[in-house]
Amino acid sequence: MTKAGRLVLIALALLCCAILPVHAGVADAPGEKLEISLITYGPGDIYWERFGHDAIELRDAASGEAVDFNYGVFNFDEKNFFFNFARGQMHYLIDAEPTTDEENFYAQAGRSVTRQKLALTPQQAAALRDFLFWNLRPENATYNYDYYVDNCTTRVRDALDRALGGVIKARLTKLPGGMTYRQQTVRLMSAQPWLMLILDLGLGPYADQPLNAWQESFLPEELQNNIRKVTIANGNDATQPLVQSETLLSPNRLATPPATPPDLRIPLGIAGLLLAALIVVSWLRTRPVYVALTNLFLLFAGVAGLLMLVLWTLTAHHSAWANTNLLLFNPLAFLLLRATWQARRHIAPSRLANGALLLQLIALLLALLMHLLPGVVQQNQPWILFALPCWLALAWTLRHIRSA
Structure with missing residues (x-):
């Protein structure tokens, strides 16, 4: 070139x-x-x-x-x-x-x-x-x-x-x-039922505001x-x-989340009735089973209440603040553990246990009234339906121990 x-x-x-x-x-x-x-x-x-x-x-x-x-x-x-x-x-x-x-x-x-x-x-x-x-x-x-x-x-x-x-x-x-924070959370977490229930229990009224x-x-x-x-x-x-x-x-190749959140009222309501029935039947027939069931419920109520209280007072998780489920499950339950444990020997509850049980029943009534009043934000009907029969069954059995 x-x-x-x-x-x-x-x-x-x-x-x-x-x-x-x-x-x-x-x-x-x-x-x-x-x-x-x-x-x-x-x-x-x-x-x-x-x-x-x-x-x-x-x-x-x-x-x-x-x-x-x-x-x-x-x-x-x-x-x-x-x-x-x-x-x-x-x-x-x-x-x-x-x-x-x-x-x-x-x-x-x-x-x-x-x-x-x-x-x-x-x-x-x-x-x-x-x-x-x-x-x-x-x-x-x-x-x-x-x-x-x-x-x-x-x-x-x-x-x-x-x-x-x-x-x-x-x-x-x-x-x-279309939905609240709670409804979207429950809908998307429904594939992990236990985690879904924990989150629903821990969410306060913030999660139920209209969006x-x-x-x-x-x-x-x-x-x-x-x-x-x-x-x-x-x-x-x-x-x-x-x-x-x-x-x-x-395209999606995984299981698709449901379009609507599951209704937790029926399963939790049935679970509450079954647990309450087992508490009463075991009290009548098998005291060791009664002690195991009631202690399990009280430990759940006490630990759940303690965690909800910590979330409200010591953390920045504002979606968990002011949770009215604290009226259903709270640390008062720990004060009843000894009473149910002594039930196997037909020992009546102490004055401290009776006082704690009375306070818990008042809190239960307050939770029910708050839910029925107009303008209440938090939607916790499923947990009311679960807790109500359990606490009533526990109170009935302790009352009969006291009168024995």
Whole structure:
């Protein structure tokens, strides 16, 4: 090749380099090249996966680079992690991962993956990208996690709403939600019945407040559904849907949570009646069985009440505060353990035990009256139906021991 030919090739190469995009990825892509999507992952099998998960995807249309930003990272190795978890001071982080790696992980686990492409303007897309990268800085990455009002989904929701100038919140706060925090929790945890019952027992009146669609969007599934209802200005004195397109990238291959929460009144009511009947029958026929059953119930009532009291007074778990289930199960039960233990020898309860039993029956009546009064928020009918026959059976047997 002649020298002139080589110069021509060099010139052509330099020209090609000059006209190639200078932006190599989402970090510095211009707003008009950024595609913004909400990625929603369905619930998993493990209890901490039952609520689902989501992320914001940034995709550079020029380079094809795509990154998922999610707020659901926590570190077991953090100092005092379990102590902080117990007292309601959990620290979560934002993280960024390549979209392909993230989506493949959930798809291989059998969880659904859905992409909703959103109609953000170039300015809004760039502002969202800048905010997410700012949030990734070590000094900004950590936040105090709350199950209902500040979790990995509400952070995604708030970031999108911030970029859109408050459009999402303005729309969704005007729409009613479908369920309460308690109903959503029981529904999604129904695959783990014991954990579901523990959570339902431990939730206070905060979990029964009516929600609007904005508040109920603390769940990935609800946020996915609710943003379909949001419209934004299209720049031509008209509006358009926020969701431009929706694609199911991977179908769900796991058991689907029920659409409605299970009604716990019937199973817990039946369980209470059965336990009460066993207490009475065993008192009449087999005192050792009576002692075992009553002590088991009293230990449950005392420990449950102690834990609920600790959650209310010593932790930041505000969804467990002012729990009226404390009227049904509380540490007074510990004062009756000796009385039921001595029943095997037909020893009448002490004055202390009689006083504790009287206080417990008054608390039981108060719980029943509070539930019947209008305007009561906490929905704890299942636990009233369980506790009422058990306490009445226990009181009846102790009364007969006293008169023997």
